[in-house]
Amino acid sequence: MSNLVRYDVQNGVAVLTIDNPPVNALSPEVWEAIEAAVARGVADPSAVAMVLIGAGSTFIAGADIKIFDVLKTREDSLARSATIHALLKRLEDATKPLVAAIHGNALGGGLEIALACHFRVAATDARVGQPEVLLGIIPGAGGTQRLPRLCGAQMALQMCTDGKPVPAPRALAAGIIDDLVEGDLLTGAIAFATAKARAVKIRKTREITLGIERVRAGLEACEAARAALAKTARGLGAPFAAVSAIEAGLQRTFDAGSLRERELFAACVVSTESKALRHLFFAEREVAKVPDIPKDTPVGEIKRAAVVGAGTMGGGIAMAYANAGIPVLLKEVDDAALQRGLATIRKNYDVTMSKGKMTAEQVEKTMALITPTTSYDGFDQVDIVTEAVFENMELKKATFAQLGKVTRPNCILASNSSTLDIDQFAGASGRPSQVLGHHYFSPANVMKLLEIVRGRDTSREVIATSLKLAKRLGKVGVVVGNCFGFVANRMLAYYMREAYLLLEEGASVPQIDRALTEFGLPVGPFGMQDIAGIDVGARIRQYLTSIGKTRAEGPQSAIPDRLYAMGRYGQKTGAGWYKYEPGSRTRISDPLIDQMAEEEAAKRGLERRPIADEEIIARITTALANEGARVLEDGYATRAGDIDIIYCHGFGFPRASGGPMFYAETMGLATVLARVKEYRGRFGDYWEPAPLLEKLVAEGRGLYS
Ligand code: CAA
Secondary structure, eight states, X not given: OOTTEEEEEETTEEEEEEOOTTTTOBOHHHHHHHHHHHHHHHHOTTOXXXXXXXXXXXXXXXXXXXXXXXXXSHHHHXXXXXXXXXXXXXXXXXXXXEEEEEOSEXXXXXXXXXXXXXXXXXXXXXXXXXXXXXXXXXXXSSHHHHHHHHHOHHHHHHHHHHOOOEEHHHHHHHTXXXXXXXXXXXXXXXXXXXXXXXXXXXXXXXXXXXXXXXXXXXXXXHHHHHHHHHHHSTTOSHHHHHHHHHHHHHHSOHHHHHHHHHHHHHHHHTSHHHHHHHHHHHHHHHTTOXXXXXXXXXXXXXXXXXXXXXXXXHHHHHHHHHHTTOOEEEEOSSHHHHHHHHHHHHHHHHHHHHTTSSOHHHHHHHHTTEEEESSOTTGGGOSEEEEOOOSOHHHHHHHHHHHHHHSOTTOEEEEOOSSSOHHHHHHHHTOGGGEEEEEEOSSTTTOOXXXXXXXXXXXXXXXXXXXXXXHHTTXXXXXXXXXXXXXXXXXXXXXXXXXXXXXXXXXXXXXXXXXXXXXXXXXXXXXXXXXXXXXXXXXXXXXXXXXXXXSSOSOOOSHHHHHHHTTOOBGGGTBSSSBOOTTOOOOBOOHHXXXXXXXXXXXXXXXXXXOOHHHHHHHHHHHHHHHHHHHHHTTSBSOHHHHHHHHHHHHOOOGGGTSHHHHHHHHOHHHHHHHHHHHHHHHOTTOOOOHHHHHHHHHTOOSOO
């Protein structure tokens, strides 16, 4: 017998323990070992029933996601899922009661195995779910057929289309599980199995029939789900496929419904959507692995924090700490600024409360963790300070010099600068090994990305502590190098430059924004800048000019600076790239911008022309990929996947395309390179192929190999 599933008999019940660390993922060998263990239990005269349980921290986290890469064609996938479906039927046909004992998570194939068992019991804090849709696939082991038979179509639709796990008490109420076990799960499961063995009756989920009324309600729920997804999942395939599979199960026999599930699963698993989402699943976990920071690097504990600056970013960062239960001092220069900052924080929490996501009591408890101050008193007690003052080199250096004096020597000093040189702050602080960048994205209490910017002298311990802290704050921390704009904003400069140039060449602001939102971004470049503030970019350009640099070389559009000079900073001033009615965020297009574009085009001797949406997408994504390749080659990002994570979490780049680098890989790097060269011929030498791109294409390699 394989070690993947251990077998022993306790009190007359065969205990089958799956042991495939870390999460008991279902490799083909684990499936086989489970079947063999069940067959042994059935044949064992000393066992009257069987309990299937997981070793370690969880029951089963689902199929081993890596094996989907092996399924190259629809036919491979159909064959594989037919094998699994048949195996599950054999488990269900076992002649002794088979009880799944769930702790931790029963997800994907893990829940599907449990559904094929005769009964399910769970620890009170366990969760069950069908998260396949988050990987661009649907449950492929009978989940769309068995789950509705237990909990009804409506709930099954919810679980299979949003992918969110359900807590055990809710699963019990819905009929997905049969009992909750307080105390030792195995003991409770053995007692449950023994009682069921005495009652003899074995219940096969696949034989449950929904009455005519429930079927009718289910079919209506399928229609409603499709209509809702048309708004929330536009352009995606898997959520709609899940609805179709459940619908087939309502209309057909179990076997015919299962066949439909297999066909839909097979189409999904070879889709670009699924490849992209599976890539992000692993990239999200890989990101925490930094080559020269071994797992055993000492990690400091963050018990108390401080934030300097209570503006939009500082306030959001303080909220992120408070939300994670970490007490935080919030410092401003004077009481008026402090009160403004606190009022914004209060308003944000009120909005959260009005959406029912927090109770009044939780808000008060969380707000109480934020201590406002106008002095540095108490800074000698904190483990980390995040500086979030105005984006100005001299001001930030002065702040770091002060922080170096008022904090303990082992306190981490982080800057929320979005562009400036971290090493200069490190020098000013007098203890460079403790200094690094913590670049949050607005709104900092919501956006999941944290760029952890490594300075020349930042210690490994400070990086490792930051990675752990990011997780605690509910963020994805990505370690990046200290170049101008780091990774996110360095690449963004090329994205924005292309948007400005497309505008001058003949596209309009609403067209460019629409093309990119249809591509899948939550907001286009101009809408985004109106939110962030046109003044922010203008001041950065002024600073760069003062030190003799530009953000992205090549032609620069004068329009952003013209808007800045007019005081059109975006939403906050009622006008920017768009106009806004007082108190409204509805974007109203402004003919003045087209006029400016015409003037600037004339100055550059450009004949304006109609530009297709496809060209907008192609130029902007090519600009991102080309600069991303430079960032990689220069070593400012560790892996192409890290850049994908930065763009998906920081800017809402569509996950179903896997991030800007994965999107380029999907296009084919040779195609991307050919585009760069074509654009150089058409638009000028500022389009220069990244050497890494040329090298990879010449060698026939990809960004991920
Ligand atoms: N396959 C392969 N590896 C997996 C895995 C899976 N299903 N689930 C987790 N892992 C790996 C992770 O990659 C990670 O590996 P490293 O340590 O090498 O980075 C390790 O297990 C631990 O995972 P996490 O870091 O995510 O640990 P966590 O404690 O934060 O979360 C979890 C645990 C909630 C189970 C989370 O890992 C998770 O959500 N896993 C994926 C669940 C899922 O999507 N299941 C459906 C699979 S598809 C399917 O089952 C299809 C079908 O119908 C047959």
